[in-house]
Amino acid sequence: MTDRVDNDTALxxxxxxxxxxxxxxxxEDxxxxxxxxxVLSASIVDDPVDEDDPTPKPELTLDDDLRRKLEAAAKHRSSNPFGEHPDGIGPTLGMDLSKS
Known part of the structure; x- marks a missing residue:
């Protein structure tokens, strides 16, 4: 695992x-x-726990274009076991239907 650095350095x-x-x-990869x-985690704001809490601010502020690029890079890097079906392929029956 790589050593953690401050968010600005990570960006x-x-x-x-x-x-x-x-x-x-x-x-390097x-x-x-x-x-x-x-960077993506530091740019996300969690919802306040209580209505009286002040609205939290992200540790890093990213413009929309940069956020899209970073999210696209993250999506490209993630492995999806469902290939071109990013939301999954639905429930499986647990049996081999090719022989029926």
Whole structure:
């Protein structure tokens, strides 16, 4: 696992990786994934627990264009066992229907 850095540094590294993506499966690729998750997590605001709580602010503010690029990169990096069916393929019957 890569060492955690502050969010601004992570954002700088992610922008560098977006400009020059590392080869898949390398230690740089793993670092890119970790930094990408860190940046996206830091840019999300959780809902306030109580109505009286002040509205929380994200640790990092991303413009819409950058957020779309980062989310697309994260989606591209994630492995989906359902291939072109991102929401899954529905329930399975647990039996082999090819012989019927």
């Amino acid at each position: 700088e590294e992610v922008l560098g990786f977006l400009a020059d993506p590392p080869a898949s499966g390398t230690s 793993a670092r890119f994934g970790a930094r990408l998750r860190q």
